[in-house]
Amino acid sequence: MKRTLLSLLLAAACLCVFLFAGCGERAPDVPDTPDGPDTPAVEPDAPDISSEASIIVYFSATGNTERAANALREYTGAALYEIVPAEPYTEDDLNYRDDDCRANREQNDPDCRPAIAGETPGLAEYEVIYLGFPIWHGRMPKIMFTFLELYDLAGKTVMPFCTSGGSGISSAVREIAGLQPSAQVKEGLRVTDYAQFTGWLEEQLG
Numbered sequence: 001m002k003r004t005l006l007s008l009l010l011a012a013a014c015l016c017v018f019l020f021a022g023c024g025e026r027a028p029d030v031p032d033t034p035d036g037p038d039t040p041a042v043e044p045d046a047p048d049i050s051s052e053a054s055i056i057v058y059f060s061a062t063g064n065t066e067r068a069a070n071a072l073r074e075y076t077g078a079a080l081y082e083i084v085p086a087e088p089y090t091e092d093d094l095n096y097r098d099d100d101c102r103a104n105r106e107q108n109d110p111d112c113r114p115a116i117a118g119e120t121p122g123l124a125e126y127e128v129i130y131l132g133f134p135i136w137h138g139r140m141p142k143i144m145f146t147f148l149e150l151y152d153l154a155g156k157t158v159m160p161f162c163t164s165g166g167s168g169i170s171s172a173v174r175e176i177a178g179l180q181p182s183a184q185v186k187e188g189l190r191v192t193d194y195a196q197f198t199g200w201l202e203e204q205l206g
């Protein structure tokens with residue numbers, strides 16, 4: 001009787017040791033991921049189809065083109081880069097009723113190339129470059145020339161868009177094509193309503 005009781009107690013002890021040892025083990029296929037704020041929400045090697053191949057490059061002096069660029073980003077998921085002038089434009093600089101204001105002088109000077117602040121982006125990975133700017137005296141602001149002369153966009157698709165008080169984008173598109181003869185420069189869009197983006201994207205890229 002005593003021996004049977006002893007055997008039973010021994011068996012129970014062995015079972016406990018086995019169970020506790022098992023509880024401490026991790027399933028072999030659970031990856032060892034950190035569980036902190038740095039953990040990416042998306043699997044690191046999940047493809048990001050929305051933004052990897054296109055970038056919106058824009059210049060905006062008073063915010064209209066910037067708003068259009070942000071709206072376009074919603075439609076495309078493209079990356080975004082703002083061309084920031086090394087010397088910011090003041091209100092007086094933009095007073096186009098004054099012949100001698102900075103913006104007017106720059107537009108009238110064929111050699112003027114206003115400097116861009118900070119580092120300009122690498123564009124090698126992008127296939128589609130959306131290019132946004134305001135119209136100044138019927139053309140692109142000269143800082144867009146600075147930008148376009150820094151790059152060779154051969155083989156890339158360029159999608160120009162602008163905001164303006166009424167002037168069209170066609171002269172600017174011709175200028176872009178002249179500066180980037182080996183790029184595929186698509187029909188430009190003068191943005192008046194963000195809903196225009198859908199049709200433009202379908203017609204030019206679809």
Ligand SMILES: Cc1cc2nc3c(=O)[nH]c(=O)nc-3n(C[C@H](O)[C@H](O)[C@H](O)COP(=O)(O)O)c2cc1C
Binds near residue numbers: 061065133137164
């Ligand atoms: C120096 C200057 C020249 C401009 N020239 C024109 C023009 O020729 N035609 C036009 O329709 N609007 C013209 N505008 C108005 C801008 O194109 C318009 O306000 C644009 O939306 C501004 O964009 P932004 O807010 O992104 O800078 C001019 C504005 C400035 C400051």
